[in-house]
Amino acid sequence: MLVTLVNPPALVARFNYSTLSHPPIGIAYIASFLRARGHSVRVVDAIGAGMEIFEPVRETPGFLMQGLPFDQVVRAIDPSSRIIGFSCMFTHSWPVVRRLVTLAREKFPNAVLVAGGEHATAMAELCLSEAPLDCCVLGEGEMTVAELADAIEAGRGMCDVSGIIFRSSDTGGIVRTKERKRISPIDSIPWPAWDLVTPHVYRLYEGPSTGPTMPMVASRGCPFKCSFCSSFAMWKKRWEARDPAGIVDEMEEYARRFGTREFQFFDISPFVDRDWAEVLCREIIGRGLDVSWQVPAGVRVDLIGKEMAWLLARSGFGHIEYAF
Template sequence: MDTGLTPRASTPRVALVRGPIVSTARSVNNEATPCIGLAYVSAYARAHGYAPTIVDAIGEGLGRYRPLPAHPGYVCQGLTVEDVLARIPRDTDVIGFSAMFSGEWPVQRELMTATRREFPKAVIVAGGEHITALPEYSLRDCPALDVCVRGEGEHVFYELLECLREGRDLAAVNGIAYLDGDGGFRANDHTERIREVDRIPWPDWQEGYLEKFWAAGKSYGIASERDMPLLVSRGCPYQCTFCSSPQMWTTLYRLRDPDDVIAEIEHYRTRYAITSLQLYDLTAITKKSWTVEFANKLLARGIDLKWSLPSGTRSEALDHETLSLLKQTGCNYLVYAPESGAPETLRRIKKKIQLPRITASILEAKRQGIVVRTNLIIGFPHETRREVFQTIRYGLMLAARGADEVSINIFSPYPGSALYRELAEAGKIQLGDRYFLQLTSLNSDYTRTNPLTFNPVMGPRELAIYRISFMLLNYLVGYVLYPARIWRTIRNVLMSRHAAATVFEHRLKDALRRKVRATV
């Protein structure tokens, strides 16, 4: 089969690239965090004899914002296209792009197109959740793109490099998609997930990379001085209909051996003098036995670090015993993700939780002195106004009973999710730059009163009013009933370089920094 790609006579020279962040000019959410995905892909390739160069437009361009002329109201954070291209070695044979978020696709496409002009003979590859969900669309929308890596990327990307090195046909590589010489779309069989997760090399954090984020006070969730990203698991065993994880990772769930995790943590303490761990896992805590063993090993080794779960967690394993133990180990921040306060909505979206149980866990975490955030969603396609009010009432109850933050976002139909497929099949989604950019603005720019919505009962303005009103009430309730938080917020935002107890404080601090830079 003619793929149009030139075989490589020797070991390909590899570059891995992450493009800029896209947001609205008024966004309150400009999360710039280390790219753990590329670090894992690089480590796996390096363990098999390759020597990737990593170019992170975000990490190397923190605090650099520029407007997008083609898309008024939107900005990029990170290096310019020209700066990214200048950092890719001229003799690079294979250039791999991280394309995790559909909201950034218009800018990623521009970057790949420019890369093709600058490196006409290189093989351009992309992977991540956006690519996994929309491989054919991405290939046809961006002719510069040669190959899509679908799903878990480390082994598939390595197999692709070996295929190119040996001059074999791309049909031999499972887990990829591409256009053949006649322009036909080819999607090879999915590859099996890596089952022995403890054999995956630790991330390849290149020299001086993490220090840039620490110096800028950038962090996922709350911040300390030297926050280290960490993964203790792969995949998620659940099938929530709004989530794209099942398509990206399947439902195979694997936890790492606690001893391997502890060894990685101790390595980072020695090498980087880290002060905090941030678990990036989608579902880090599901097994109580693993959680207890991990916590006991932290205590036994005398590892004195703060650590947090900023991505969202379930509550099955988080009872009084476990939470008390986590607090002893330095856990200072938990994000719970009940998603809804309406039982019927939870049933529809296949969120297999019991509200009384997760509520009890949230309140117990507060009793243990852990800062708690709770994430909720409104505006699901089949949701009624009554169910939205149930969720709002549930969120306000949590705020009144001590939850530090309760966030309500509007449903986003992410490509790859079951709800996205349902809406697309019904003809309610038209792929294109407008749709992708609206995904970016939906839950980062709270000033918008016309967000992208898919609920036939409640329109964009109504849902936006519910969200804004809840946000104001949530913080009003929190600060009135718990006035000590007022001083904490003032201290953390105005008087501390790095500390932030909540996402609100972290983002407010970041927004003030941007405002100061803009006026200097």
């Protein structure tokens, strides 16, 4: 069965030309997981395919839309797609996603339209009420989307798929299924399917850069529950890290395959486990990797000591931002 995953155009402030768009690593992870389950996957990366395209947004005069125009995005979706999934990470981009979903529904009336991501998780009922979506995926998406695809391919309903909220075809009402447990260990998730995306067109670096850049994830979740952060809605309070050796294996593969010299780790709360972080640094040092790496989300001040700072510097950590 064919699943098409859509990275929608970005909404950026009109005069903020420092805004950086990032390769859709979440979509790339879900694509690789679906493939492992036997499904066919295509990705429509509206930003990557239209990086230099900026258009005014009528509904929001202070903003521009970066990426392919709506009609080109819809035309790029394979009409044989049984499921069309839309990434909706940020609340400010919801008007763009809502319009895209509406156009997709008009062209593909029989497809199952799904949204996932931080905003779709935190505001699922609103998304279903404002757009012709069939379903929102709540939280971590790989297993949920795979089981949703399995159910639709088998002709089953959505009631038995954990971790979603959907519109009932019988009553038209909203149904929330039972909460899904997080995937563990996260090393069981295949590496992202970067062959379906063009990460090299993105300008990733937010500090000093040493060359071609790739996004990665070394851990998921956060044990804290800050009032300003959406992490709890998406990941709850469990932090889990990958095996350091596996992380560096992936870094080495990207260095060999893409010539990558810079790595951006999009972890929500890196270095929660200081011992794990030191092992990761020593693994990079021990392999002699001539790379630079960063964590754009920032690092808690209380998690960096003298020994940790020394290891970070030796392992190529080139830029640090402190979070509180």
